[in-house]
Structure formats: C-alpha cells, structure tokens
Amino acid sequence: MTTDVIAVYPGTFDPMTLGHEDVVRRATQLFPKVIVAVAAGHHKKALFSLAERIEMARAVAEPFGGCVTVESFSGLLRDFVVERGGKAMVRGLRAVTDFDYEFQLAGMNRSLMPEVETVFLTPSDKYQFISSTFVREIAMLGGEVDKFVSPHVQERLAAKVRSLGRE
Template sequence: MAQNVLAVYPGTFDPITLGHEDVVRRATQLFERVIVAVAAGHHKKTMFSLEERIEMCREAVKNYPQVQVESFSGLLRDFVVARGGKAMVRGLRAVTDFDYEFQLAGMNRSLMPQVETVFLTPSDKFQFISSTFVREIAVLGGEVHKFVSPEVADRLAVKVRSMSSPS
C-alpha cells in the first residue's frame, strides 16, 4: 500500500454499482485514503439527485473507514489538487472504455502533472455492468439485484415507481 497517498475515484455514480464498489475495494488495497468524488453531473441528466447519489455511495463504502465520499462540481482538477490527491482512480470495464479513458488521462496529466491516473478493472463478474444499463433495466421493469447492492436496488424501485406514477 502506498504510504500517505490519497487517491480520488471520480464519477457520476448514477447509481453506484457492484462494479464501482469492487473498484473502491481494489483502490483501498493500493492507497491509504480514497475519496469517492461524486460529480454534480452538470453535463448529464441524472436519475438520482446529487444528495441521493452521495447517500448511496456512503452506504456502499461504509465498511471502509479509509474511504470518504464527497461531491464536486467544476473541474475535477481543482477538487483533486485542493485535497492533495496524488492519484486518480479510473475503472475500465472493456476495451471500449480504454480509448476515452486514455484521452481523459492525457488531458488530466496536462492539467495536473503531479497526479497519476491509475486504471483498475473490476472482477470478471462485474466487468459488463454500467450505471446506464442498470437504470435502463430498472425502468423497463427488469431485475437489477445482480448488479447493485440491495439498498440501491430498493432506491431504484422507488425511483422508477415515482417516475411512472401520475403527478
């Protein structure tokens, strides 16, 4: 484990999946402290509010005392540098993620040369899971318990019901 190294794992986490949780677990084996940085998501329309996503992330990482959950808006660079981050964790599920993540890592290196990007892959059983797929499955009435924690599955069910009920 890297001594006194803070890593930031940024994302929208809409919702946090078992794949995200697995990446957090892996990051805790490499870094002394990890911040799960929940993006306000100004560039994306999210299903869950920022507060809901923070709550779900906090629930998901509650067994890791070295992990904290914070929100950020604006440039990720400003968030990472302000907290003294030395590494940024990015999850890679498949080759299709690599091109985008590689470009993003290059841009981040240009913006914050003192911060390394570390790519982690989730376990095989989680590599195909994405928040987008999970939301779509939930909205279409499918079963999501294999992809998210029970707490997140319950929140998804409530959210889907509230979206489909007349206002």
C-alpha cells in the same frame, strides 16, 4: 512508496454499481485513503439527484471504514483533486471500449495536473459488463437489477422507478 497517498475516484455514480464498489475495494488495497468524488454531473442528465447519489455512495462505502470518504464536486476535477491533496486518480476500465476515452482523459488530466497519476483498475470479471446506464434502463423497464447493485441501491432504484410511475 509513501503511505499517505490520497486517491480520488471520480464519477457520476448514477447509480453506484457493484462494479464501482469493486473498484473502490481494489483502490483501498493500494491506497490508504480513497475519496469517492461524486460529480454534480452538469453534462449528464442524472436519474438521481446529487444528494441521492452521495447518500447511496456513502452507504456503499460504509463497510470500508474511514479509509473511504464520499464528497461531491462540481467544476473542474483538477481543482477538487488538488484541493484535497490527491496524488492519484482512480479510473475503472470495463472493456476495450472504455480505454480510448479513458486514455484521452488521462492525458488531459496529466496536462492539467502533472503531479497526479491516473491509475486504471478493472473490476472483477463478473462486473465488467455492468454500467450505470444499463442498470438504469433495466430498472426503468421493470427488470431485476439485484445482480448489479447493492441491496441499498436496489431499494433506492425501486423507489425511484415507483416515484416516476414506471413500475
């Protein structure tokens, strides 16, 4: 095993949940450098802007020190991974329902970048049911999300809900 493997953990992170944070933590136990790659999200309508999602991801990544960096990307993930010298792509799996999509995605990525391995990590049991979609919906409907996101992300969600007049 080499000690200089760069892993890329891509996603829209709209917002970053405790499940995402747990996958980052697990990835740092396997790889010396993890890049959290925040997708511009051209195919999804995001609640938060790209700049806001990057800022939240950086706040969440701060305790991990220099081994975790946060960058944005648009276009093909393949180009981003190859340009950064990535040798592993981290994907989080919460449940069986994620597996089919992620398995297909891993196959496509292997075709596009055969030198990069996809590594599936599962979050802790207490985070396996959390999704950014659920967190956004709960927050927009006035529910409590403190069990699902970091305090910093919770503050940003509350501010976003207020700004949209959805309190």
